Amino acid sequence: MARLVLCVVALLVAGGFADPTKKALPQKIADPVFLQKQLQLSELFYHIHEPVFIPDQLKIVESWDIEKSIEHYTNVTAVKIFGELWENGLLPRAVPFTILNPDHRFEAVTLFNVLYSAKDYDTFYKTAVFFRQHINEGVFVYVLSAAILHRHDTQGLIVPPIYEIFPSFFHNGEIMTTAQRLNTHGISNIEHFPSTFVWNDNIVIRWNETVWPYVYEDSLAYFTNDHELNTYYYNMHLTYPFWLGGETCPLVKDRRGEWFWFVHKQIVARYYLERLSNGQTEIPELGTDVVQHGYWSGLLHHNGIPYPVRPNHYHLLQPHLVDELTEIDDYERRIRDAIDRGYVETVHGERIDIRTPEAIDVLGNIIEANVDSPNTQLYKDFVTLWKVVLGNSVVHDHVEWYQHHVPLVLPSVLEQYQTSLRDPAFYMIWKRVLNLFTYWQRQLPLYKPEELALPSVKIQKVEVDKLVTYFEHSYVNVTNHLHLTKHERTGVVDEVSVLVQRPQLNHKVYQVRVNVKSEAAKTVVVRLFLAPKYDSRGYEIPLHQNTENFVLLDQWTHDLPVGDSVIKRDSNENVYMVEHWPSHVTVYEEAENAVHGKGQFVLDQTHRFNGFPQRLALPRGRVGGMPFVLVVYISEYRAPKVPYGTGFDPALSLGVGSGAVRMTDDPLGYPFNRPVHYWQVRDLHNFWIQDVTIYHKPTPEIDVPYTE
Known part of the structure; x- marks a missing residue:
């Protein structure tokens, strides 16, 4: 931002995103209306942990009332539910957010529906500014990014990369602590920080000299921790969120279930190539007894709390995991039974034939358990359960917080799309899930x-x-x-x-x-x-x-x-x-x-x-x-x-x-x-x-x- 940041780093944008490339893609010159939207929405992502402080935004915060402006939204129900959440307690700021937690998801989906149903851009923007001030910053960035991607009047607007909005998801605690100290002391005391140097008026921290305590014995960290690879996975999720679809946004038209399979197949296959390049063994099989390799990310949630750790030789047969493992076994068996029978049952008891190549879309939907699944009551989400079990996350169901009861969660890296590729257990989970797709594919006739x-x-x-x-x-x-x-x-x-x-x-x-x-x-x-x-x-x-x-x-x-x-x-x-x-x-x-x-x-x-x-x-x-x-x-x-x-x-x-x-x-x-x-x-x-x-x-x- 010209007003917001004094120095633009040329290496980050070598070539310039606005310059035509040799790729044969259509181009368009932005008009003044589009440019104004881009500037306004870009400012909402600026220093997301700070309260609203830009004067124009402060005026909107003080004057806009969502419930009193209910006629400006097509989804009246979502606005009313938001009013109840507002009264009974939203997820507070500065605590971790994960879309995989049911309570967090209910709040996020409600707020998205309010944003998405704004009848015009002006209402959408004012609502976003109001949310920017009053809701959890993780929830805000998530729902605003999703709304920009899926609303018709915000198509083409550029959402900042998540690694610039929330750097703490991509750099370990030592780096972020050093950055805060440098922010306090400035360039004048840089000699006290040997891992840093000054370049073009920027203070630069050397990642490879500060990361060593956290990625011991991990020769694949350059790949699994890659900030752009993890951002790609997060972006793909926002493009096809499992909770969005149906009549609200017809993602089913894009054969989203097939995309779900293909994206994960590509990621796991790509990871396997990298393992072989580094002389590592096959991707370990995931069972229900012991996970040999632990994981310590070294990351801190933006409020300073460390991410959960999975110790080496992690035993899954523990009393507090019995329910989750039983559910996983049950839900996976339902998928295998459907493949064996050759059909999926809808919520109305009807049968959908899955012995055709096109049925991979149906299979993907039921395995993801997204809103376009024909039966979310029968075919449930076992992938998230695996992430909860292997992530060793912490959940305090309803904690007293400012006189409100809210679910406080300490999610692992597996439970946030922007960090999940870091943990080797992600690929173990998905190797197991992809085996279900392979089992189904073997039921199909071979190509002649x-x-x-x-x-x-x-x-x-x-x-x-x-x-x-x-x-x-x-x-x-x-x-x-x-x-x-x-x-x-x-x-x-x-x-x-x-x-x-x-x-x-x-x-x-x-x-x-x-x-x-x-x-x-x-x-x-x-x-x-x-x-x-x-x-x-x-x-x-x-x-x-x-x-x-x-x-x-x-x-x-x-x-x-x-x-x-x-x-x-x-x-x-x-x-x-x-x-x-x-x-x-x-x-x-x-x-x-x-x-x-x-x-x-x-x-x-x-x-x-x-x-x-x-x-x-x-x-x-x-x-x-x-x-x-x-x-x-x-x-x-x-x-x-x-x-x-x-x-x-x-x-x-x-x-x-x-x-x-x-x-x-x-x-x-x-x-x-x-x-x-x-x-x-x-x-x-x-x-x-x-x-x-x-x-x-x-x-x-x-x-x-x-x-x-």
């Missing part, structure tokens, strides 16, 4: 070779540039977490800017060249997949067993001419991946400059909210090289039932809930959405299997800027 074939197209050769990964420094701004002085509140400005220098995995841009011969001019879909060649014991993995390990690297449509041609694809052209999310500071400054005629604010989806971090597309590999399997698959283009972009502006919106967000009508992950045996593809000319090697190089060997 002729179903996978494209007779008129022949892949003649595939060339891939050398695949090289390396570590680089990133600089994450944590200033939003720091306390403001009276002078800073009065001037709406940060006098001290604190960054955290973090090592992060990246890879050199590479190109894939597919030499193709086509007998006819046609539009095709090209897909690139990556999987391990060997398991952790050194045995080569057969194709049909490797199906669950394939990560979709890229997918795009291509117009093939008649005859020989070369399909060229650079690794940075994937429209479903993002180079970075724009900094909160930069978005505000760009919008403010545009308001005053100093440049344009360009809108497109190169910074798409639910994009996967581009730099994490490849696993680390090894210094001497590590073999992987690359699959190139070219299939007939099958247009989606609803053309992409129908009902929304692709330059502004992700189109969530439109049913028009698919590139093709193929299943997600096709053809690896079912087991694929070598005999099915060995004679196909449009299916190419090739070994590739990924090399990891020390940073000095890579041409990257030196930052100190």
Whole structure:
């Protein structure tokens, strides 16, 4: 923010989010109305732990009354329930919030419904300002972010990355304590903090020199603790929250259950590639007896309370866990029984056939137990129960707090979407859950070779540039977490800017060249997949067993001419991946400059909210090289039932809930959405299997800027 932060960090926004890229995405120039909305909503995320102090917002807080303005909302019931919550006690500020707790969720969903049902933007904004002052800051950020994503009049507005709003979710307690001290003392006493240095008027804390007490024996911390990877998972949850859907927001149109499966399949497969790169064993199986590996995150909740710890050799057969484990066993058995019977029972006793490939959407809905599940009374949420059990979290059901009874919870990292990928137990849970999907997929008929074939197209050769990964420094701004002085509140400005220098995995841009011969001019879909060649014991993995390990690297449509041609694809052209999310500071400054005629604010989806971090597309590999399997698959283009972009502006919106967000009508992950045996593809000319090697190089060997 131009008024709010004195220094903008160029490295955080290298290239500028407003600059066109070579990705073929539609663009639009923001008009004054959009810019005003962007500025107003950006200010609401500024120093979220502080009470409202911006003069314009204070006037709204003092004058706006939600209950007296009930005619400005379409959901009258939600407004009345909010009035009851307001009278009986909301979750207080400065205590942890988790959407997985039923009481917390009831409050959050009620507040979302109030925001979402505002009849116009003015009502929406005034309600948001009122909430900013009076409700728990964790609840506020969650419901406001969700409302911005799903309201029609806020499409395209940029929500700040969660790692800038709440830095304490991404940096350990020592770093955040050091940042607070630096905020108090400023640059003048920096010599007393050996882990810091000054760079371009910013105080920088070296992450890798302060983290060592907390990630002992964890060679995968650079991946599981990656701030952008965890933000991606949080963003995907906000895009398709399990509690949102039905008539309120028709997320079912997007086949949300299939997305639920595919996102988790990709994450677990990607994690497995990283484990193998570091010489680790298979992902441990999760049982109901003992979890060998404990977890200590080193994180502090923003009120200073440490996250719960799971000790090593954690025994699950304890009296206080008996009920949860019994429920887990029961709920998982109901899913397996449904798969065996071939149908799911609705709440009205009707049967839905799940012996068809399209039924993965139904299966995903009942496993997630989202609001679009046909029967949430029978098929219940066992994934959250696993998180509660393995997270070792603490719940005080109803504590007296300022004369009100409120549920106070100390959630583990597993119980918050922005931190859950940090704990290795997350991948154990999801390996177990994905096994249910695999069990169902094995009930389906295998693809016939002729179903996978494209007779008129022949892949003649595939060339891939050398695949090289390396570590680089990133600089994450944590200033939003720091306390403001009276002078800073009065001037709406940060006098001290604190960054955290973090090592992060990246890879050199590479190109894939597919030499193709086509007998006819046609539009095709090209897909690139990556999987391990060997398991952790050194045995080569057969194709049909490797199906669950394939990560979709890229997918795009291509117009093939008649005859020989070369399909060229650079690794940075994937429209479903993002180079970075724009900094909160930069978005505000760009919008403010545009308001005053100093440049344009360009809108497109190169910074798409639910994009996967581009730099994490490849696993680390090894210094001497590590073999992987690359699959190139070219299939007939099958247009989606609803053309992409129908009902929304692709330059502004992700189109969530439109049913028009698919590139093709193929299943997600096709053809690896079912087991694929070598005999099915060995004679196909449009299916190419090739070994590739990924090399990891020390940073000095890579041409990257030196930052100190």
